[in-house]
Amino acid sequence: MTEPAHQETHPGPRYGLAIETRGLVKRFGHRAAVDGIDLAVPRGSVFGFLGPNGSGKTTTIRLLLGLATANGGDINVLGRKMPQSLASVLPDVGALVEGPGFYPFLSGAGNLMRLDSADRHAASSTRRQRVHDALERVGLGHAAGKKVRAYSLGMKQRLGLANAMLRPRELLVLDEPTNGLDPQGTREVRSLVRSLAAGGTTVFVSSHLLAEVEQMCTHAGIMSAGRLVAQGPLDELRSGGESRVIIQTPDVGKAVGVLSRLGLVPETGVAQREAGTLAGAGLNGVAPEAIVAALVAEGVRVRGFTVENASLEERFVSLTGEGFDVAG
Numbered sequence: 001m002t003e004p005a006h007q008e009t010h011p012g013p014r015y016g017l018a019i020e021t022r023g024l025v026k027r028f029g030h031r032a033a034v035d036g037i038d039l040a041v042p043r044g045s046v047f048g049f050l051g052p053n054g055s056g057k058t059t060t061i062r063l064l065l066g067l068a069t070a071n072g073g074d075i076n077v078l079g080r081k082m083p084q085s086l087a088s089v090l091p092d093v094g095a096l097v098e099g100p101g102f103y104p105f106l107s108g109a110g111n112l113m114r115l116d117s118a119d120r121h122a123a124s125s126t127r128r129q130r131v132h133d134a135l136e137r138v139g140l141g142h143a144a145g146k147k148v149r150a151y152s153l154g155m156k157q158r159l160g161l162a163n164a165m166l167r168p169r170e171l172l173v174l175d176e177p178t179n180g181l182d183p184q185g186t187r188e189v190r191s192l193v194r195s196l197a198a199g200g201t202t203v204f205v206s207s208h209l210l211a212e213v214e215q216m217c218t219h220a221g222i223m224s225a226g227r228l229v230a231q232g233p234l235d236e237l238r239s240g241g242e243s244r245v246i247i248q249t250p251d252v253g254k255a256v257g258v259l260s261r262l263g264l265v266p267e268t269g270v271a272q273r274e275a276g277t278l279a280g281a282g283l284n285g286v287a288p289e290a291i292v293a294a295l296v297a298e299g300v301r302v303r304g305f306t307v308e309n310a311s312l313e314e315r316f317v318s319l320t321g322e323g324f325d326v327a328g
């Protein structure tokens with residue numbers, strides 16, 4: 001009798017993931033720009049790939065799209081192994097990476113016609129209509145006939161988005177799509193991304209702007225120095241941050257004693273800053289009502305009691321050790 005075949009220990013692509021990487025590594029010389037990341041991007045999500053400049057976002061995107069070769073690890077895109085399945089996967093993926101190269105002497109529409117005709121999966125009979133629709137969608141309908149050399153940076157960026165959307169895609173990969181856009185253009189691109197996702201397209205979008213990810217995305221992954229330090233639905237990422245209590249009281253010394261006895265770490269800085277009227281501490285799993293009860297039992301005069309939930313910003317800063325640009 002033969003032994004049953006050895007069980008495959010490394011499971012195949014997980015169902016429901018548009019992008020999955022395991023142990024993905026890219027080195028430049030001795031330095032790992034991408035240092036063993038395990039991405040899991042659910043289908044249908046708008047996944048914000050967030051991290052400070054230089055944290056490895058663009059390099060990761062280039063690896064996902066087969067524009068660079070990994071030094072280690074596995075990549076699955078739309079359930080197919082990359083880069084082996086590049087030719088079959090790419091038609092289902094629209095990408096905006098590093099500002100596309102357009103011919104300045106052709107119009108916006110002319111450039112898209114040219115790019116579309118270079119795509120052997122794109123039907124020529126519907127080309128003109130698709131180019132028209134894509135330009136309308138990104139708000140460039142009025143400038144379709146204008147030469148690209150007269151386009152602003154924001155218009156070029158939108159033309160890049162139109163190019164990514166020339167055909168229906170299962171996945172859009174956008175590297176900093178609002179870079180160089182004015183506030184109006186930024187708002188348009190964000191709402192465009194949301195509407196694409198509402199139509200079922202998975203959107204993987206990199207950004208160094210926390211506020212942008214909060215406005216556009218359902219999920220996020222946080223990069224720091226080549227590592228993916230957290231990922232998941234935005235709500236889960238937020239709740240992973242610690243909540244804290246702020247107590248308003250004239251009896252700060254006593255309140256600090258109570259907090260210490262409950263095993264919390266009082267933040268004396270809070271008390272000092274507010275001239276002796278506040279004490280604060282991380283909740284550390286203690287129920288807020290238990291804190292109030294203990295304070296009252298010890299005769300602390302509680303004038304105010306607030307539970308503050310960690311903001312996404314606090315969470316990200318604590319994970320990356322870096323400040324984020326929260327503008328946008």
Ligand SMILES: Nc1ncnc2c1ncn2[C@@H]1O[C@H](COP(=O)(O)OP(=O)(O)OP(=O)(O)O)[C@@H](O)[C@H]1O
Nearest residue numbers: 028032033051052053054055056057058059060208
């Ligand atoms: N071709 C290359 N040769 C050498 N080093 C590189 C190369 N491409 C990227 N790097 C380095 O890898 C690191 C990650 O860069 P990457 O562009 O992926 O970061 P990023 O998070 O996309 O930042 P940014 O938003 O500034 O583009 C950086 O230190 C960068 O200098």
